[in-house]
Amino acid sequence: MADERNRMLEQLNTDDWQECRQSVLIVDDSAMNRRMLTEILGGRFDTAEATSGEECLHLLEENRDGISIVLLDIHMEGMDGFAVLEEMDRQKMLEDIPVIMISSEDKVDAMRRAFDLGASDYISRPFDARVVCQRIGNTMRLYAKQRRLCAAVEKQIREADQNSRIMLALLNRVMEKRNGESRNHVRRIQIITALLLAQLAQKNGQHWLTGSVRRRITLAAALHDIGKIELENRLLCNTAPTAEEETLLRQHTTLGAQMLEENSTRQEAAFVQTAAQICRWHHERYDGSGYPDGLVGEQIPLEAQVVGLADAYDALAGGENGRPYPHKAAVYLLCTAQSSQFSPLLLECLQEIGDRLAEALRAPEK
Structure with missing residues (x-):
């Protein structure tokens, strides 16, 4: 075995492959396998070791930004490599940390399962030092390229959002002059909507509420009363x-939705659809007592439910319909006297954001 390690190290030393030092987490319950990989990689990477799947997840949770890639053995006592992959996927770690699976078997079923669970690559023993390092480097470069692309897209989204906010601010001024509705009402609706969505995104089963989806809903919320x-x-x-x-x-709900749907383009489809749903259904109520269509429960699109609750809260705490209630009193009324009108999950979120909401609404407009 020592001769095999020496052969691999000699092969690596003659390689002209270059890579910036990054960190590799080696996960294997075999001390010999960990030592072999550490010797192969130590000249090019910083390495850390985990002896089990449980220890791997602990290290990732403690140092998520410090680990560049994971080399993960499939067959381990306790939590095996497949279970680790599933948990990393559940915690959305695979978006930032690539995983290369390691196994002494090259069965198609094992490879297919690894890739289905989110592995970036698959390496079979016995190791070839040059191949191992090259594939690690290739995977890192691919992830780096993806991160650059994501950053570029995020920048474009932020610029588009900024332009949209300017246009909506001008539109809201028109609405203020036209119907006497406070401009601060629109601002507060967006703040409440954003906080509710952020809290909701942390709940189980709400992984679809990504940052871009939440931004789209929050931006569209400004148009809830455009009709x-x-x-x-x-x-x-x-x-x-x-x-x-x-x-x-009450016709302002259907009028607003119609205005948006008649003046949209294909490029604006996602935003317009969201805004139209909010316009039409933000006055619907969970118990079916709302309008214009008398929808019940989850028949109401979630974005309309969120903006509907934000609007109801601001009617109480913002004083849109008279003297404002204190924050805690407004929340209490919505969660007791009016509880049947709103989703229990959203009311739970409203209670959980508590002081953050009150503080955000007190903050001066930027």
């Missing part, structure tokens, strides 16, 4: 509408 532009001034300024006038006022 009021189509209504007559007398309706918008009337503080005591008749039943007939109330029916006309």
Whole structure:
């Protein structure tokens, strides 16, 4: 075995492969296998070792940003390599940390399962030093390229969001002049929506609420009452509408959705669809008592549920319909007297964001 290690190290030393030093976590319950890989990689990488799947996850949780790649053995006592991959995927670690699986078997089923679970590559024993280092380098370069692309996309998204915010700010000024609705109301709706979505994203089963999805919903929330532009001034300024006038006022939901759907392009489809759903259904209620369509429970799109709760909270705490309630009183009313009107999960989120919400709403506008 010593002769085999010496052969591999000699092969590596004659290689002209170059790579910036990065960190490799070697996960294997065999001390001999760990030592062999450490000797192969020590000249090019900083290495750390884990003797089990459980220890691997602990090290990743403690030092997620300090580990560049994981070499993960499949067959280990306790938590095997496949289980580690599944847990890394669940915790979204695979988005930042590539994994190369290591095994003494080259069965197609094992390889297929490893790749299905998110492994970036698969290396079979016995090791070839040059191949091991080359494949590690290739995987790192691929992930680095992906990160650069993601950063570029994020920059474009931020620039697009900034342009959209400018346009929406101008539009909100028009709405303020048109229907007397406070410009701060739109700002508060967006703050409440963003905090509710961030809290909701931490719940199980809500992994689809990525940062870009949350930004889109928060931006679209500013248009929730855009349909009021189509209504007559007398309706918008009337503080005591008749039943007939109330029916006309409620049309702002469908009018807003129609405006957006009629003036969209394919490039704007995702944003427009989100904004139209919010416009039409932010007054729907979980118990079916809302309008315009009397939707019940999860029939109401989540984005409309979130903005509907944000709007209801601001009507109480923001004083849009009279004297404002203190923050805790507004939350209490929504979670007790009006609890049937909103999703229990969203009400739970509203309670959990508590002081953060009150502080964010007090902060001056940037």
